[in-house]
Amino acid sequence: MKGHTRRRGKTWAFVIDIGTDPATGRRRQKWVSGFERERDAAKAMRDYIARIERGEVVAEANETVASYLRDQWLPSRRSKVKESTWAGYQDAVEGRIIPAIGALPLRKVTPKHIAKLYDDLLIAGSRDTRRGRGLAPKTVRNTGLVLKKALGDAVRLGLLARNPTEHVEMPRVERKEMKTWTTAQARQFIGFIRGDRLEALWILMLTSGMRRGELIGLKWADVDLDAGRLAVRRARVAVGYKVVWSSPKTMKSARVIALDVATCDVLQAHRAGQGDEMALVGDAYHDEDLVFAKPDGSPLHPDYVSQRFGRLVKKAGLPIIRLHDTRHTAATLLLEAGIPVKVVSERFGHSTTSITADLYQHVAPHMQEEAANKLGAMLLGEPEPEAEDS
Structure with missing residues (x-):
């Protein structure tokens, strides 16, 4: 955030650039005047910028939802979250929240306004929705979570007495049936892609359960084939129309994954x-130490990987699943093989074992039956004969 001082009549003022108005494309500025000396205006400007960047927003009587979100909350969050997360915040704020309630005074937002926002998004969608189609409940729920966070910060900073979103029920998101392959189908895919330029990526995807961004962000420096392991340290993700480097999704996502001998041979x-x-490329090769790259060494685009996977699945005549569903496939096969939930959770970088158990609860009945049969055999079955002393 940048600004400068300027003389206005007999006093000094400072002006800060606070972004671009998405509706007009024009630059937006914040003016504060009435300082007797330039150095006083400069000091006040530095303090003001620092407070915004720390999230210590400055309350104003005429503060609207739009001005609070655009000028203070979004700038305060930018340095605190990953770029992809901030882009999601901005998309929700500019595309769905401000068009609906942006003109309201911040202090006059009520639960009724929030409930109407959710209903309108579900029924008619946002300004970016074509033909007035409603948004998915998950999208509306995510929008509500962004608004709840923003208004919660306003309460913490004394701009609101209470958070109106806390009194409104968010849309319920129904759990979709998880699509996975069987062991035979996964083996069929591996057989089909033998010889493909990205054969190693597809195989590592299934044997490790790594996320798409983790795979295309993997570097050879992170791989130890002799020891049979790799380290997940970064990812490449799409943010709008750009692809950027990012840290792993969660703290637990930064992890070490053991590799089997066959996968090491493929790599x-x-x-x-x-x-x-x-x-072959010579000096034109872009050597970024990437394990998976284009023929000239430059990074792969996440969308290209997903689209190529989809084409291969279709050609192989297999049930259509998303690329991310290969991660679900790997986890399901491990759990069905009797691998403990804690081990699977650590291998897949879930923040808690409860997330793993919840995601793959469809495996639980099979595991429960196996556990019952094993314990029953131990306690009620015929005891195994003891070995005779020689």
């Missing part, structure tokens, strides 16, 4: 093929 062959590409 070793992939590395040799990558060396051939590097020699």
Whole structure:
């Protein structure tokens, strides 16, 4: 955030650039005047910018929802969250919240306004929705979570006495049936993609359960094929029309994953093929140490990986699943094989084991039956004969 001082009549003022008005494309500025000396205006400007960046917003009597969210809350969050998270905040604020309640005075927002916002989004959608179609309950719920966070910060900073979102029920999101492959189907896919340039990516995706961004952000420095392990340290994610480097999704997502011998062999062959590409391209090769890259070494786009996966699945004649569903497939197969939930949770980088158990509860009946049968056999079945002393 930048600003400068300026003389206005007999006093000094400061002006701060606070972004662009999305409706007009014009630059928006914040003016504060009435200082006797320029150095007083400069000091007040520095203090004002620092307070906004720390989230210590400045209350004004005529503060609207739009001015609070655009000028103070969004700028205060930018340095505190990942770029992809901030882009999600901005999308919700500019595309769905401000068009509906942006003109309201911040202090006069009521639960009734919030409830109407949710209903309107579910029925008619946002300004970006074509033909007036309503938004998915999950999208509306995520919008509500952003608004709840923003107004909660306003309460904490003394701009509101209470958070009106706390008294409004958010849309319920129904759990969709998880689509996964069986062991036979996963093996069929692996057999089909043998020889594909990204064969190693598809195989590592299934054997490790890594996320798309983690795979295309993986570097050879993170891989130890001799020890049979790799470290997830970063990801490449799409933010709007840009692809950026990002930290792993959660603290637990930064993890070490053990690799089986066959996967290590596939990666070793992939590395040799990558060396051939590097020699062919020569000085034009963009060496970023990426395990999976374009033939010239430049990074893969996340959307390209998903689209290519979709085409391969269709050609293989397999049930259509999303690329992310291969992660669900790997977790389901491990749990069905009897691998403890805690081990699967750590391998997949879930923040808690309860997330793993909740995501894959469809496996629970099978595991419960197996547990019952094992315990029943131990206690009620015929005891195994003891070994005779020699």
